[in-house]
Amino acid sequence: RKEVEQDPGPFNVPEGATVAFNCTYSNSASQSFFWYRQDCRKEPKLLMSVYSSGNEDGRFTAQLNRASQYISLLIRDSKLSDSATYLCVVNAETGRRALTFGSGTRLQVQP
Amino acid sequence: DTEVTQTPKHLVMGMTNKKSLKCEQHMGHRAMYWYKQKAKKPPELMFVYSYEKLSINESVPSRFSPECPNSSLLNLHLHALQPEDSALYLCASSQQDRDYLYGYTFGSGTRLTVV
Numbered sequence: 001r002k003e004v005e006q007d008p009g010p011f012n013v014p015e016g017a018t019v020a021f022n023c024t025y026s027n028s029a030s031q032s033f034f035w036y037r038q039d040c041r042k043e044p045k046l047l048m049s050v051y052s053s054g055n056e057d058g059r060f061t062a063q064l065n066r067a068s069q070y071i072s073l074l075i076r077d078s079k080l081s082d083s084a085t086y087l088c089v090v091n092a093e094t095g096r097r098a099l100t101f102g103s104g105t106r107l108q109v110q111p
Numbered sequence: 112d113t114e115v116t117q118t119p120k121h122l123v124m125g126m127t128n129k130k131s132l133k134c135e136q137h138m139g140h141r142a143m144y145w146y147k148q149k150a151k152k153p154p155e156l157m158f159v160y161s162y163e164k165l166s167i168n169e170s171v172p173s174r175f176s177p178e179c180p181n182s183s184l185l186n187l188h189l190h191a192l193q194p195e196d197s198a199l200y201l202c203a204s205s206q207q208d209r210d211y212l213y214g215y216t217f218g219s220g221t222r223l224t225v226v
Contacts, residue, residue: 043201087153097142100156101155
């Protein structure tokens, strides 16, 4: 089983749609969770950290479910500029200071 | 300054060349990282430096040699690379004891082509 798993997509949605991505992780002791966004041929950029109680930043909502070991990202009112690959990132190994990236979910928002 | 600066942005090198990638940050971060990313794949960890000491080497071939001369600089020395080493090399940094809150800041990467 991979340490961090994501549906690779692509998710093709119209502008204004709501879209949700899930990510599962294998290490129940993981403490740090993030969503990064990566545009084509660019570096990953932090979109948001994911907190235990869930958190929201504008149109973006992140949730953590420790019991089922998954995190989610909800994007409301999708914009064309949201088209990118969304990477789920976890500190997947206990005692190791390093983040592990999921393979990413590609989102294409269409006019 | 909230940036991680990587140079060069693009590099083409032959298999017998020696070259170096450079990474610099002035955010006071004491953890720095090298990741390698192939097309349509996620970044893969290569090395981690913590307080200028190498703390993780992900069994990277010795043709890649990292160096952390001070808390702001991270180098990756390349020698006798293979064409399959062509990739985007990403440097990142983080606050040593707060990366669980703030994650990593990435540089824009060096796109390396080995011919």
